[in-house]
Amino acid sequence: MSCTSRLRCTINGVACDREIDPRLLLVEAVRDVAGLKGTRVGCLTGDCGACTVRIDGAVVKSCLVLALSVEDRAITTIEGAGDLTEIQHAFVAENGFQCGFCTTGMVLTAAELLRDNPRPSEAEIRRAISGNLCRCTGYDGIVAAVRRAAEARARA
Ligand code: FES
Numbered sequence: 001m002s003c004t005s006r007l008r009c010t011i012n013g014v015a016c017d018r019e020i021d022p023r024l025l026l027v028e029a030v031r032d033v034a035g036l037k038g039t040r041v042g043c044l045t046g047d048c049g050a051c052t053v054r055i056d057g058a059v060v061k062s063c064l065v066l067a068l069s070v071e072d073r074a075i076t077t078i079e080g081a082g083d084l085t086e087i088q089h090a091f092v093a094e095n096g097f098q099c100g101f102c103t104t105g106m107v108l109t110a111a112e113l114l115r116d117n118p119r120p121s122e123a124e125i126r127r128a129i130s131g132n133l134c135r136c137t138g139y140d141g142i143v144a145a146v147r148r149a150a151e152a153r154a155r156a
């Protein structure tokens with residue numbers, strides 16, 4: 001006999017009201033219930049940042065969160081974040097990705113950094129992304145992309 005529980009939240013501004021397995025992680029709910037595959041599954045241990053989403057605007061590693069714990073909260077995934085244009089352009093311009101597996105987490109983490117610190121130093125950028133692993137080791141391009149995005153926003 002299967003046991004389910006009801007999850008009510010919003011994902012990218014759309015109401016989600018579904019019966020789910022209470023053991024489901026948020027990353028699994030985002031990908032497999034909501035069908036939003038831009039959020040990646042990497043380590044499932046909180047180490048790689050591939051599963052990064054926003055909960056009520058704050059970046060969170062969604063493999064560390066039970067889906068049922070986001071009752072009545074607002075989830076935003078890479079598909080629904082509307083404030084990433086300069087950062088995405090900068091990642092393209094600076095070759096800030098290779099396979100792209102880490103890019104969702106890197107971009108959302110960079111956006112949070114630039115929101116809180118619009119002109120970060122290189123050291124501050126490296127510290128901010130230290131919880132996100134790039135298995136292609138493309139860190140120099142990622143740091144350059146975040147700097148470029150900061151400069152673009154400063155000019156805007
Ligand atoms: S899959 Fe969540 S931190 Fe790696």
Ligand code: FES
Nearest residue numbers: 098102134135136
């Ligand atoms: S670009 Fe491949 S994991 Fe970062």
